[in-house]
Amino acid sequence: MLVNADFSQPAIVTADDYQWVASPQQGVERVMLDRVGGEKARATSIVRYAPQSCFPRHFHPGGEEILVLRGTFSEGEKHCPAGYYLRNPPGSSHQPSSLEGAVIFVKLWQMAPDDTTSVCIDTQNPANWAEQGGREICALFHSAHEQVCLQRLAPKAPLVIRQVAGAELLVIAGEVEACGQTLRSGSWMRQPKGIGLCVTAGDSGATVYLKTGHLASLPRQE
Structure with missing residues (x-):
């Protein structure tokens, strides 16, 4: 799948352009901002978790960057309300969920292989x-x-x-x-x-x- 995949060209997705697409996990939808690849892809997305939705534990070989925009996003026992910025380096794993629902900005497979730094910052x-x-x-x-x-x-x-x-x-x-x-x-x-x-x-x-x-x-x- 290719979405805004020509990185030699500018790209814009306005909030009015959002097209929500179901993910493989029930209760989790996403807006694809850019994407190169199938379900395991280099991707930038807005992801929406319905209340009480979750993913099973999984690995991120290429790392994952997250900014929580609304609600509370959880990784196991770590609960991150709106404003939290997270970086899970290549090779890390987590079990994401949201009890109350959440909207997050996510970037996958976009970290350098030698990036080993985990980050958790409360921007509020x-x-x-x-x-x-x-x-x-x-x-x-x-x-x-x-x-x-x-x-x-x-x-x-x-x-x-x-x-x-x-x-x-x-x-x-x-x-x-x-x-x-x-x-x-x-x-x-x-x-x-x-x-x-x-x-x-x-x-x-x-x-x-x-x-x-x-x-x-x-x-x-x-």
Whole structure:
């Protein structure tokens, strides 16, 4: 399966474009943002857990990155409410579930083989935020391969990323203007390497997830 699989081209999925698709597990649906492969795929998705839904324990050979958007997402006895950021490195396993229901942003098979770092950050904790360059930033992960953070943008504030090795943005709260479109909460965009990212926060500001540097090598289409 190929969804937004040409990583040399920009891609945008607005919150109004969502098409929910059932997963193999009852009570779990997903919106495919980009995907290369079948059920075991390099994939970026929005995943929705119905209350009292769960997956059996399984491994992630290519690692998994998660940002909890709504509800509470659980891994065994670890319960992560909205705002938690998780990284489960390649070779890790877990048993995900949600008692009350949850919506999460998920990236699969996108970590470097030598990435062995487990991460669990509560982005709702003010101690995890710092002012940098005139805006508030919550650093989530940094390596030679990628940089991940949340950023809070003031009303009408610009966010400009110039010609890095790929950039990806998810609007967490508020809205931004980009590429002639208004992208409200839940909207996602990806810019290929060599093309800058330029967005402007809306009248009420915005909070965005931002990943850069991770598309230095284009994923292979299968």
